[in-house]
Amino acid sequence: MKKIPAVLFPIRCYHFFRSQVSVCSLFAFLLTCQLVNLSTMAGAIADEAPASAVWKQFKSKHFVINYKSDEKFAEQVADKAEKDSQSISGKLGFEKFDNFWLWDKRVKIFLYESAEAFRTKTGSPQWAAGKADYISNEISSFANNDMFIRSVLPHELTHLILRDFMEYQTDVPIWINEGVSQWIEPDKKQRAHEAASMLLSKGRLLDINQIASFDPRKTQNLLSPQEFYFQSASLVSFIIDTHTVAKFRILCGHIRDGKTVDDALRFTYPDSINNVQKVQDAWRKTLEDKQ
C-alpha cells in the first residue's frame, strides 16, 4: 500500500524542525486576505507598549497566563482559552485535555508587552502573531492582539489537543495537522474553499501527495505556503463536513495507531473515500460543483 510522504507532526504554520518549536502565523491569514481580497489586518496588530522586565501570572484551571502589564488582556486570553479548549475538544471529540492540562501540566501562555518584544525574544519572523512549543506546552504572543484571541489561539490549541489525542505520534501528515487547526478557526474554511476553487480554475490545485510533501523547511516547494494552507484547510474541511467529525476522529485514531493514510481511509470510510485517490476525486468534484 502506497504511503503518503508525511512531514513530522510538530510542523505547523512555520516550523523550526530541530527545536520542535512552531510559529503560529499571521502570515497565512494575511495571504488569505490578499487572495480572496478581504481587508488587511493592520488594525489587529498591537501598538507598542513600554517594556517591563517582570512577568506576572494569571492562572485559570488549564492555563497559566504570563503577562507583563496588561492584566485585562491576560484575563481575556485565559477566559477565551478555557472556552476554546472546551469547544474545540467537544467539536473534535478529543476529551483528554480536561483532565490532562491541570496543575503543573497547565498550558503556559506568554504575552509579551509588544509585537516587537515578542518577535525579538522568541526569534519569530516579522509576520508571526504567535508561537507554540509542543514540547514545553507553551504558546507565546503579545498584548492587545485581537488576532491572537480570535484565530491564532484556537488554531494553536487545536494543535495541542490533536497532539495529545495522537499521543505524540510524530507521523501525522502536515495537511491533516494544519487542516484541522484551520477548520476550527472561525470563518476560515469558507475562505479556504473559495481559494481552493480559484486555484482549481487556474489549474493550480495540487493532488494530496503533492500537498503532503510541503515542507516549510525548504524554500523550494511545489506550492507556496499560502496555497498549502488553503488546500489543506479546504481538503480537511471537505473530509470532516461530508463524512462527520466522528469519522474524522476514527481516521486520526487509525493514523495514531500506525496505519498509513491509505489504510486509515480504507478502515474509516470503506464504502466511500477509502483511499487517497478517491478523497482527491471527491474533493475536486465538490469544488467544481461550486464553480
Ligand SMILES: [Zn+2]
Ligand atoms: Zn498551524
